[in-house]
Amino acid sequence: MQLQYELREGRLTAHVSGELGHPEAIELMARLSRMIEDHLPGEMELELSGLEFMDSSGIAVVLQAARKCAACGCRFWVEGTPAQAKKVLTAAGIHRLTHIR
Amino acid sequence: MKKGEKRNEMTMRFLSRSANEAFARTAAAAFIAQMDPTVEQIYDIKTAVSEAVTNAIVHGYRDTLGVVTMTVRLFETGLAEIVIRDKGCGIEDVHKAREPMFTTGGAERSGMGFTIMESFMDGLTVRSRPGKGTTVIMRKLLDVKQQA
Numbered sequence: 001m002q003l004q005y006e007l008r009e010g011r012l013t014a015h016v017s018g019e020l021g022h023p024e025a026i027e028l029m030a031r032l033s034r035m036i037e038d039h040l041p042g043e044m045e046l047e048l049s050g051l052e053f054m055d056s057s058g059i060a061v062v063l064q065a066a067r068k069c070a071a072c073g074c075r076f077w078v079e080g081t082p083a084q085a086k087k088v089l090t091a092a093g094i095h096r097l098t099h100i101r
Numbered sequence: 102m103k104k105g106e107k108r109n110e111m112t113m114r115f116l117s118r119s120a121n122e123a124f125a126r127t128a129a130a131a132f133i134a135q136m137d138p139t140v141e142q143i144y145d146i147k148t149a150v151s152e153a154v155t156n157a158i159v160h161g162y163r164d165t166l167g168v169v170t171m172t173v174r175l176f177e178t179g180l181a182e183i184v185i186r187d188k189g190c191g192i193e194d195v196h197k198a199r200e201p202m203f204t205t206g207g208a209e210r211s212g213m214g215f216t217i218m219e220s221f222m223d224g225l226t227v228r229s230r231p232g233k234g235t236t237v238i239m240r241k242l243l244d245v246k247q248q249a
C-alpha cells in the first residue's frame with residue numbers, strides 16, 4: 001500500500017494504491033486521520049484508482065475518514081474506485097452512507 | 102451443491118502473522134486460476150479468503166500466535182471449496198457474529214467480513230466452539246471452460 005497526497009485550494013486529495021488489507025488499513029487510518037487534523041481541508045477526496053485489492057479492512061478506512069471529515073465540516077468522497085473495491089463497498093452498503101465514484 | 106469428481110487439492114499451514122494474510126489470499130487465487138474462471142470470480146475468492154484468514158489472525162488468535170490451515174479443493178463440476186481453520190478463541194454466538202456490522206474489533210473494524218464472504222461466495226458454513234477454534238467453509242461454482 002502506498003499513500004501520496006496533495007493539497008490544492010483547500011482540497012486534500014489522498015491517492016491510495018497497492019493492496020489494502022488489515023495491516024495496511026491500520027496504518028492508513030492513522031495517517032489519514034493525522035492528515036485531516038493537520039490540514040483541516042474544506043474538502044477531501046480519497047482517490048483509489050491505483051488500488052489493486054481491498055477487503056473489509058478498507059471499509060473501516062472509508063468510514064473513519066468520512067466520520068473525521070464530517071466532524072471537521074469537511075466534504076468527503078471516494079473517487080476512481082476500481083471494480084473490486086466498489087463491489088466490497090457496495091456489498092457493505094457504504095455507497096448509501098458516503099459518495100463513491 | 103453437486104461436487105463431482107475432485108480435480109485438485111492443496112493445503113497450507115501458516116503462523117497467524119499479519120504478513121500471511123496477503124500470502125494466503127494470493128496463494129488461493131493462484132491455485133484457483135488453473136480452473137480458468139473469470140477475473141471477477143478470482144477476485145471474489147481472493148476477497149473472501151482475505152476475510153476468513155484475517156478473522157482467524159485478528160480475532161481467533163487475538164493475543165496469541167497460532168496455526169491457520171487453509172485447504173482448497175477443486176471439482177470437475179467447477180466447484181471450488183475453501184476451508185479455513187484456526188484453533189483460537191472461537192465464537193460464542195455464530196448467528197450474531199454473522200450479522201452485518203457486528204464486531205468485537207472496535208473502530209478498527211466494520212463488522213462486514215461475514216457479510217462479504219456470504220455475498221461473494223455461493224455458500225458459507227461457520228462452525229465454532231469457544232476455546233476450541235473456528236472453521237469456515239466457503240463454496241463457489243466457477244464458470245469453467247470444458248476440458249478437451
Ligand SMILES: Nc1ncnc2c1ncn2[C@@H]1O[C@H](COP(=O)(O)OP(=O)(O)OP(=O)(O)O)[C@@H](O)[C@H]1O
Nearest residue numbers: 056156160161198204205210211212213214215235
Ligand atoms: N476466526 C474467528 N475467531 C474468533 N472470532 C471470530 C472469528 N471470525 C469472526 N469472529 C467474530 O465475529 C465477528 C464478526 O466478524 P466479521 O469478519 O464479520 O467482522 P470484523 O472482523 O469484526 O470486521 P471486518 O471484517 O469488517 O473488518 C468478529 O468481530 C469476531 O468477534
Ligand SMILES: [Mg+2]
Nearest residue numbers: 152156214215
Ligand atoms: Mg472480519
